[in-house]
Amino acid sequence: MSEILSSMVTRVFADHCSDAVALRAEEGEWPEALWRTSEEAGLPLALIETGEHSLGVPVEDAFQIVRLAGKFAVPVPLPETMLANWLLTRSGLEPQSGPLVAVANPALRTDESGTRLTGEIPSVPWGRRAGVVACFERSGMLHVAYLGRDGFSVREGTNIAREPRDRLVFDVDLNRTAVAPLPAGVDGIRLRAAGAALRCSQIAGALESITAMTIDYTGQRVQFGRPISKFQAVQQNLAVLAGQAAAASSAADMAAEAFAEGIRLCAIAAAKTFAGEAAGVAAGIAHQMHGAMGFSREYALHFRTKRLWSWREEYGNETEWSTWLGEGLASRGADQLWAEITAI
């Protein structure tokens, strides 16, 4: 990513996402300054590659922004909004201001006339705040519509990081909104994979952050007369932590590339499986190396680790994506296995 973009985004997040902001967000406060500044910087449009609304940043850079969002654990739906605006513009619709979330779930159905959309969707990120971009089937074809905040009721819920994950119950009159067919090459599973690719980058960012925090902490904490990072047992753990973080970062790059190449499913399936697993291993080590300190609400580690434990589930956990990958590999057979792996 260009230095200018990276330092600009870092500044936005560093200035507006202090631990105090993160704590208040856990209690349900919307970090308006953080969101407004991100929006003024154009970040919600970063995935739009071309056209009048494009920021003009390459897809890899947009994913780097998402990684920084994970690194700073920003409590706003920036990745979700980036994806929803991408979907709107790819479908020929206008991007929208404010937080957004794309929802693609077969539980959303149209009636026979194709004008009324109903259904109940659990765990929608920031459902209580975000305008919804819905995907649904109508007369045998997938369509997309911007629903705004009308037409659904919200039952609030959260993930373990206290990020809103709400149950939305839809009852929408589609005559009142623009509906467009989904663009070629995009369907329900690809939208889920796109969400998974974003989570991979967020996970990579959070892992980068907890690794740095853990190196820092173990260099300062003194026991038995020396910094605990001087003990070989601690060093071996830190090496594993760093290895997981570096590998998850490579997995996130793989997912970002796969998104740019038309949402290639197998690469994203592999990346989310890997990143999800690394998230658990790394969070465990980071906590172990922090002792009781990492367990305190005052200390910022948990803002990242709780997100890691949440994000590894969202848009498909290791079981979902590795099963998808494994089914494909098994069906193509033992003698094709290597060719398939090199094609991931």
Next chain:
Amino acid sequence: MTASFDISFPAVPVSPEADTLRLEVRAFLREWLRDREPIKKAESWNGFDPAFSRAIGARGWIGMRWPKEYGGHGRSALERYVVIEEMLAAGAPVAAHWFADRQSGPALLRYGTEAQRREILPRIARGECYFAVGMSEPDSGSDLASVRTRAVDTADGFVVNGTKLWTSFAHHAHYMILFCKTESGEDRHGGTSQFLVDLATPGIEIRPILMLTGEHHFNEVVLRDVHLPKDALLGKRGDGWNQVMSELSFERSGPERFLSSFTVLVELLRELGPRPDARSTLAIGRIAARMAVLRRMSHSVAGMLEASKDPALQAAIVKDLGAVLEQEIPEIARLLVNVQPDPDSLNGLSAALAYTIQHAPSFSIRGGTREILRGIIARGLGLR
């Protein structure tokens, strides 16, 4: 937050030449390995077959990166990467030329005399000349700098005395690259040098050490008053430690660091058939996911080597994670299918499992133990 953490694995650009080469290698291997049994494929880079080495030498797939005037082929690190990963995935018997192609040849290219390069490199590239690596000793394993074997100056060269241990394929090799002391003194790292040793030199005795499987793979190499000519000294006298360390990124990051159990995975898939149960599909997908990411990282290290960067830290990470995966594959496979590991079985999975389960402990020992690699990573993080 003050510590920064950035260990990156840059993406490798796609290369149409490499893709074409891959298909060529695949087609060749399909033909050559048609009747090779799974238990032989499971040997991975321990499979020794001079006929195979000569055949791929004739195709230009050994010494690929070396200059043409030394029998090489002037190709890129990434093209070499494609060739070796295809060979390992297919279970090809690459052992005869393996060390020469991977590290000894490149060392000769850098440090050898012009005469040595002209004489030896083309023979390696033809698949006719094999090398052993003489580093470990009875009292020096992880602590390589503590070697006791010593070369002493004479009027016309050096005299070497000492014992090397675990020397893979020394009984088939023509040469060994010897790592030993040349100076006395306090400097642990400074007093060592590397030598090119013709294993036919009088005074060298090569004794087999059988592995736990009963196979003869490695050896004890005893050197008693072995006279070496002056030009046997490779590189700079006293600089052996640095020379050896600079080889390690090549040695540690290749696809051999995550593909050693690949035959077990292939045979597992064959045994499971096209529609395995949920537990098995999940396991297959999970292994494939990790392999895909490791492959990307390993490929990235090859790209960094091509760009003359020093990816020692990245290489250590690839080897550490790769060994964990290689060791888990047989452990996962054995629980999914009801077969007993049996080296004599006609069932491919049973035989491959028998081989790989017994060899798996070595995956995190050879080429630097798990603990040593993690120590290197810790140093890279600034902790030591």
